[in-house]
Amino acid sequence: MRSSIQLATLNYALVVAEEGSFLRASARAGIDHSALSRRIRDLEYAIGTKIFHRHARGVGPTPAGERFLDRLRSVLLELDNTLTLARTGIKDEQQRLSIGSNGMILAGRALDAIIEFGKCHPNVTVSLIEGLHPEPRAALGGTEVDVTVTSSSQSIGRAFELRLWKDTLAVVVASNHPLAGCPVIEWSEIGQETLLVRRGEAFLLADTVGNRVQLPAIVEHHVSAGILLRLVGNGLGIALIHDGDANGVPEGAVCRKLRIGGKPIQVRNFARWRADNANPALPIFIAFLRDRYSS
Structure with missing residues (x-):
């Protein structure tokens, strides 16, 4: 058979x-x-x-x-x-794996998963690459990443795909913002705000909620997540994060639940890679994700 x-x-x-x-x-x-x-x-x-x-x-x-x-x-x-x-021939041989991400604002559960993987597989050295559209590479020696963990629903090329967890979006506003006292904020209430995003996140945001609601005015910054949230804390706009990252909000800003019509805004995450990638560390990571995080 x-x-x-x-x-x-x-x-x-x-x-x-x-x-x-x-x-x-x-x-x-x-x-x-x-x-x-x-x-x-x-x-x-x-x-x-x-x-x-x-x-x-x-x-x-x-x-x-x-x-x-x-x-x-x-x-x-x-x-x-x-x-x-x-x-590999030798189980404990040190290996390298590059993981790309274009997630929204902070890491959500992706960073937790990568940290857990590193603890479970100390023989794999992980390098993280953040960018607009980090593409899975075909084989060792390429310039792209081995695997991408992303919230974008648009697959590139013929990459294999694994459906992962869902993150729930939250909104960060300055602690003296009129909405700061509301434990739950409706999307309609931020329509007149300025939404601060990092490079490439406007695309992800439109991919996630753009068909359901009108997006606020967006200002893109080429800065780290930490600096972007400090701009929010100083009253220059609002920002979106995954609710699991609420503890990363700096002083001067607060994180609040965000809803559309009373319902949470959930973002599906995916892992994407190419089957012809020859990196032996790649199937170890995919098996790890499939075993612990696949939806």
Whole structure:
């Protein structure tokens, strides 16, 4: 049976399960929709059980398919680890991994995940690169990053993608701002404010909420997150952060919950990388994210 089932097909099955749709899964995996459907049908025939049931809104795993997919995730994770050891030859050999981010304002849970990864894998030296659109590179020696952790929903090229956590947006205002006394601020209340963003964050903001509301006047600064929030504390505007970063707000500013129509504003995060990247540290990081942070 193993010789008749391709590893790519098993990966496609997991993508279909994550997306809940053959159409979205085919776009994400870079394969024709009908070809993907045939692969899954052939896989179901090969293992002798139906993995997905089709319905009007997409697809979902059957009870037998759920068990199969859970086991498949564990098997592929173990395979990733085995291949990584085969590449390095020595488990404790020091490796390097570059991680790009274009998240909004501060790091949200991304930085926590990277710190935790570093503690779990001290033999991997991580370098962080922040920029507008850090692209995953094809192989060792490239100038781009190995993997990008981003809140942008727009995938670049044919990068593989892993859906991660959701962050909730909060708003930072000066402590003497008229809205500072409100524990919850509605988006409509900041319409006349000046929104301070770092370079590239206007794109991310429009990607996140631009279709639902009108954006305030935006002023872009080429500065660090810390300096930007100090500008807020001095009354030069407001800023958005992930609510998990509320403790990073400097003196003179306060963090408040932000809502649209009474509902939190959630931002989906993704990890994106290229399958032809030869860095042996990459599958270790992806397996770590999939095991602990995949949605």
